[in-house]
Amino acid sequence: xxxxxxxxxxxxxxxxxxxxxxxxxxxxxxxxxRAEQLIASLAYRLEGQAVPEAAAATLAxxxxxxxxxxxxxxxxxxxxxxxxxxxxxxxxxxxxxxxIAAGLDAGKGRFVGDLDILVERERLPDVERALLxxxxxxxxxxxxxxxxxxxxxxxxxxxxHRDRDRMIDVHHTILPPTARPKPDAEALIADxxxxxxxxRVLSPADxxxxxxxxxxxxxxxxxxxxxxxxxxxxxxxxxLRPDFIAALLDRARHHDLEKAVxxxxxxSKHLYGTPLPQIGRLSTADRLHxxxxxxxxGWARPTHWFIRQAFYIRSHWIRxxxxxxxxxxxIKARMHRAGA
Amino acid sequence: xxxxxxxxxGPVGFRIGSVWKGPIQALAELYRDxxxxxxxxxxxxxxxxxxxxxxxxxxxxxxxRGDYILPEAAPLALRHGLLAAEMGMNLxxxxxxxxxxxxxxxxxxxxxxALILTGESGAGKSTLAAxxxxxxxxxxxxxxxxxxPATGLLHAFPRVVSLKNEAIDLFPGLTAxxxxxxxxxxxxxxxxxxxxxxxxxxxxAEPARPALLLFPRxxxxxxxxxxGRAEVFVRLTQASTNYVNLGEAGFTALTSxxxxxxxxxxxxPDGPAAMALVERLWQELAG
Numbered sequence: 001x002x003x004x005x006x007x008x009x010x011x012x013x014x015x016x017x018x019x020x021x022x023x024x025x026x027x028x029x030x031x032x033x034r035a036e037q038l039i040a041s042l043a044y045r046l047e048g049q050a051v052p053e054a055a056a057a058t059l060a061x062x063x064x065x066x067x068x069x070x071x072x073x074x075x076x077x078x079x080x081x082x083x084x085x086x087x088x089x090x091x092x093x094x095x096x097x098x099x100i101a102a103g104l105d106a107g108k109g110r111f112v113g114d115l116d117i118l119v120e121r122e123r124l125p126d127v128e129r130a131l132l133x134x135x136x137x138x139x140x141x142x143x144x145x146x147x148x149x150x151x152x153x154x155x156x157x158x159x160x161h162r163d164r165d166r167m168i169d170v171h172h173t174i175l176p177p178t179a180r181p182k183p184d185a186e187a188l189i190a191d192x193x194x195x196x197x198x199x200r201v202l203s204p205a206d207x208x209x210x211x212x213x214x215x216x217x218x219x220x221x222x223x224x225x226x227x228x229x230x231x232x233x234x235x236x237x238x239x240l241r242p243d244f245i246a247a248l249l250d251r252a253r254h255h256d257l258e259k260a261v262x263x264x265x266x267x268s269k270h271l272y273g274t275p276l277p278q279i280g281r282l283s284t285a286d287r288l289h290x291x292x293x294x295x296x297x298g299w300a301r302p303t304h305w306f307i308r309q310a311f312y313i314r315s316h317w318i319r320x321x322x323x324x325x326x327x328x329x330x331i332k333a334r335m336h337r338a339g340a
Numbered sequence: 341x342x343x344x345x346x347x348x349x350g351p352v353g354f355r356i357g358s359v360w361k362g363p364i365q366a367l368a369e370l371y372r373d374x375x376x377x378x379x380x381x382x383x384x385x386x387x388x389x390x391x392x393x394x395x396x397x398x399x400x401x402x403x404x405r406g407d408y409i410l411p412e413a414a415p416l417a418l419r420h421g422l423l424a425a426e427m428g429m430n431l432x433x434x435x436x437x438x439x440x441x442x443x444x445x446x447x448x449x450x451x452x453x454a455l456i457l458t459g460e461s462g463a464g465k466s467t468l469a470a471x472x473x474x475x476x477x478x479x480x481x482x483x484x485x486x487x488x489p490a491t492g493l494l495h496a497f498p499r500v501v502s503l504k505n506e507a508i509d510l511f512p513g514l515t516a517x518x519x520x521x522x523x524x525x526x527x528x529x530x531x532x533x534x535x536x537x538x539x540x541x542x543x544x545a546e547p548a549r550p551a552l553l554l555f556p557r558x559x560x561x562x563x564x565x566x567x568g569r570a571e572v573f574v575r576l577t578q579a580s581t582n583y584v585n586l587g588e589a590g591f592t593a594l595t596s597x598x599x600x601x602x603x604x605x606x607x608x609p610d611g612p613a614a615m616a617l618v619e620r621l622w623q624e625l626a627g
Binding site: 022023024026028030031034035052053054055057059060061062064068072235292299300301 | 341353355357377378379380381382384389405430437438439510585587589626
């Protein structure tokens with residue numbers, strides 16, 4: 001059963017529904033929210049609701065943790081800014097750190113793991129050198145893994161800082177070059193917006209497009225409820241401008257990502273109730289995505305094994321052409337055997 | 341899950357689920373006198389699950405899962421399922437606790453004031469706390485000291501005490517109902533759980549003011565050494581599982597704790613010497 005994930009989505013959309021929860025319902029809700037990394041977002045959404053004392057304490061913990069997480073995320077961004085400042089290269093913050101740095105609603109309670117940044121592809125070698133000089137080190141040690149990232153991925157192999165133990169992902173575009181859609185990385189950078197500290201974030205339309213691309217054209221939808229919640233929050237804030245959706249779809253076409261963005265709009269509306277009157281019903285494929293997104297039970301266990309495997313396989317399929325994928329999986333299998 | 345048990349230890353509620361009945365039965369028996377989580381809502385969930393499809397029946401091995409997991413935590417044999425549950429609960433505290441600054445330490449209380457015993461594994465803090473708990477002190481916990489950043493008070497976390505190897509023989513006078521089942525051949529040798537006495541359980545919601553901090557070391561000639569505040573601070577950052585995650589709140593709580601609590605390093609050769617030493621230092625130093 002995926003009732004817990006459904007309950008989480010419903011509580012995020014309509015906080016009043018928690019009034020009807022018993023102890024078991026609360027436990028399932030909090031467990032699922034924690035597993036989906038949405039517990040702090042839920043905590044902010046439930047402000048003002050009558051909540052049992054035990055649940056209120058857990059939610060207060062989550063808010064404190066998110067506040068501290070935001071401090072750490074911004075500090076990590078500042079460390080990268082200082083390391084890259086002499087290069088005079090535009091550095092664009094991505095994902096959670098960007099939402100927090102830009103003061104967007106989507107940043108409220110947003111869990112941030114790694115620092116993600118986007119830079120111009122031709123400046124990657126300089127950026128890499130500057131980060132290594134400032135204390136970041138490679139995480140991957142096999143030469144094949146390094147080769148894999150450099151040849152076929154949209155980012156450098158991950159780096160970790162030796163003192164602060166935090167990872168940085170340096171992107172040069174928002175999808176692997178081997179994937180079919182080819183986003184216009186130059187336009188992403190050209191239209192980005194400056195923050196007071198000199199770092200940058202993507203334009204509003206590109207923020208939504210990147211979130212949609214990350215969710216529906218890249219990974220296997222693990223943790224997808226959180227990514228879709230980002231999209232809902234971004235849309236609610238940006239659609240205050242009446243022509244935003246039309247401009248967003250134009251821009252998505254330009255980036256070759258209209259399909260992913262339209263799916264994001266439909267699922268955001270149907271799960272989180274994003275006010276999008278012009279967006280229609282879910283397709284059959286959307287329903288499969290919805291089932292994958294909601295695959296979490298009241299003990300925070302992943303459910304729907306088959307559908308999760310299917311999306312996992314699909315995530316590789318959409319990232320690489322078949323022959324390249326076959327070669328990659330063969331090499332990884334050999335490495336796995338040699339390691340075991 | 342098929343089998344489950346919920347319990348409150350100090351201020352923390354746990355829900356433990358398992359695909360096997362055995363570990364849950366053993367846990368419910370050990371914690372039979374403890375209350376349910378506040379409002380019936382657990383703070384943390386632990387799941388005992390097979391590592392893969394076959395491990396449920398064939399040489400069953402218990403994987404430790406939950407809200408927070410360590411990917412490298414090795415599964416345990418089903419006959420040690422109780423241990424897996426305990427480790428799972430400790431793991432949730434170590435990785436997920438954000439309300440209190442957590443120190444890896446044992447705590448006992450007298451007249452509202454707390455004695456904190458901390459040190460590396462094998463220093464004997466669990467054993468000492470359990471011995472003191474049978475000699476007029478209230479056992480507040482043998483694993484974690486919970487410092488409330490808002491008040492500076494210590495909260496009790498009196499889980500059952502897991503005694504190892506020779507330490508089990510130091511409690512000859514206790515009745516059978518105080519003991520859990522003997523567990524032989526665990527990764528840490530022979531283990532037996534000691535259920536805290538009723539005072540420790542009944543009063544577990546009462547916090548205490550930190551009054552004395554000791555760094556005991558077992559197996560050395562008796563000696564007491566002064567220890568500077570800076571060193572105490574650094575040692576406690578290493579003894580805390582969540583100091584870094586708490587950020588500024590953790591720093592403020594810890595510096596306040598260190599500046600108000602007298603501390604000594606103590607070496608002791610055996611249990612009786614340690615008891616006498618603790619009583620003497622308590623008279624001299626406890627603030």
